[in-house]
Amino acid sequence: MSATLCYHRKNPEKKVSDDAPCNPLISEVDMSNEIDGGCLSVSGTMESGRYKKLQKGSTIQDYCDNENNVDDDDYDEDEDSDWEPINHFSLKKWFCCNCTMPNFEDVCRCDVCGEHKEFDIFGHELFKSTFGDGTWNSLKDEVLQRSQASASKSCTAIGFDDRMLLHTEVVMRSHPHPERPDRLKAIAASLAAAGIFPGRCSLIPAREIYPDELGKLFHPDTYANQHSALAARIAAGLCADLAIIIMSGKTSNGFALVRPPGHHAGTRQAMGFCLHNNAAVAAFAAQAAGAKKVLIVDWDVHHGNGTQEIFEGNRTVLYISLHRHEHGKFYPGTGAAVEVGVMDGQGYTVNIPWSQSGIGDNDYIFAFQQIVLPIASEFAPDITIVSAGFDAARGDPLGCCDVTPAGYAQMTHMLSSVSGGKLLVILEGGYNLRSISSSATSVVKE
Ligand SMILES: [Zn+2]
Ligand SMILES: [Zn+2]
Ligand SMILES: [Zn+2]
Incomplete structure (x- = not known):
């Protein structure tokens, strides 16, 4: 080996x-x-x-x-x-x-996250669910019907489809890829175990994004495989529909349980596991559905260079990102505080770069109180979209930060008031299954 x-x-x-x-x-x-x-x-x-x-x-x-x-x-x-x-x-x-x-070989607990070597994570009762057993297909129609019957303004709309589990990054024999299908399975199973979904939340039907909805956004012409192309189009389609449903007032908030992530994809290229910029697709869909001003808050531990590039000259979309930066040494290297947008969009890009790893709840909450909320309130968006990577979560192998599920819940709560409750949370990165499951579940609960 x-x-x-x-x-x-x-x-x-x-x-x-x-x-x-x-x-x-x-x-x-x-x-x-x-x-x-x-x-x-x-x-x-x-x-x-x-x-x-x-x-x-x-x-x-x-x-x-x-x-x-x-x-x-x-x-x-x-x-x-x-x-x-x-x-x-x-x-x-x-x-x-x-x-x-x-x-x-001779250690029995993972150095990064503490998981036991022989632990079968999907065998654990937390993850033992319909989704983990692969019987999602037989359940989907029933969940959809129940969702339509029970859909109310107060319940969270969920965007999920098991075809996004078919996408796998180019397989390296030497190492399992961190952006893997188990990420969605783990979150779905955790939501199920918490009785939130299926249950308190409603599922929306999945569809692929149409090419003209992507507009001038990057159109990938090469994919790892056809499953990746389909997964990326479904992810973008779900995000667009969730934005439209929220703008219509049928539901006030939504959670897009999607992959591959999107915030590194800009107008020119796909990079960093990303194919379509799901947050940008959702922002354009929201505007087509009547939103004049859209706020995108990106709390993924990496800077959303793709999202920034798409909206840096656009004053109708305010982009605020919190991310590790370390003077450009942390991937993707962009997102310094001096990057504030260009031309018409000057002042409508806000970067909050961290100078080191280990950033936790207090730092994020402080930044929200001092920077994110004051600017967001003044902007007064019609809808707020969160590029919600959970790779700043405690235990994440790539982010090495320290945000807890309670921290994510509080940030969600703080944002929900900004645009009258119209909030769409889109999954981006996050690679520790336990951390992303508990974080996403506390966000959806909130
Ligand atoms: Zn581990
Ligand atoms: Zn970010
Ligand atoms: Zn990330």
Whole structure:
């Protein structure tokens, strides 16, 4: 079995610390040599600490020399993703089912998230549900009918379709991809376990987005496979319909349980797991349905460079993003505070860049109180769309921040008053199944 113990950029000009996971097996590896094409060097902490203990004095350098079995054919050189694994050497290891991060064979709990090595996450009663068992299809019609009968203004409309589970990122033999179908299954199962859905929320019928609804947005002409194309069109279609339903007043809020995520997709290209910009599609649909002003709040831990690009010259859509930035070293590198929009749109892009990892509830709530809410209230949007990545959640392997489900619930609550309750929450990133499930569930409850 070949190991995946660090992350790299194939192109040295790209940011080297993009999404570097918080797994100490990875973060303590000095990536600078690796970028130059050399072997891995090991930092002092790692050499003198855990690694040495585990491997009885051998170093990663030894592994590079002796067991350098790189299989480069796993890489698509044209791929532009915010996540890339590397496998320069072999070690016995296991991948965490909850967060996908690699761990040494002799530890039984995941270094990043604490999940037990042998735990069957979908066997747990929290996840044991209709969705986890793959019988969603037989239930869908019934849920739809019940939804239409029980739909009321007070219930949350949910956009979900199991065809979005068929999309998989280009498979790397060496490492499970963090943007995976289990993300939706886990959230759906958690909503079911909480009795929220099916139940208190109504399901809307799924449809694919029409090409003309995408307008000048990026139209992907190559997909990983036909399932990806379909999944992306359904995700965008659901987001458009949820925006339309909310604007019509049939329901006041909605949750789009969709993938692939969208906020890195702009007018020119798809990047970072994203194919269509779902939030932008929803914003345009809301405007077509009568909204004059749309607020997009992006609390995904990464900057929504695609969304910013689409609306930076547009004063009818206010884009506010909170994200790790670290002076441009964190993926995708954009989103500095000085980026405030262009031409007509100046002042209608607001970036709140964090300078480090570990940001938690208090920082987010403070930023909401001091910046997001005052600006949003003055803007007085007709609808608020949230690009809701849960990769700033505690335990996320890529975000390495510390937001709790209660924090997400409070942010949701604060935003719901801004546009008279018209709120559409769209799933973006988030890769720790337990964290995204509990976070999304507390957001929908709110
Ligand atoms: Zn884990
Ligand atoms: Zn963001
Ligand atoms: Zn993200």
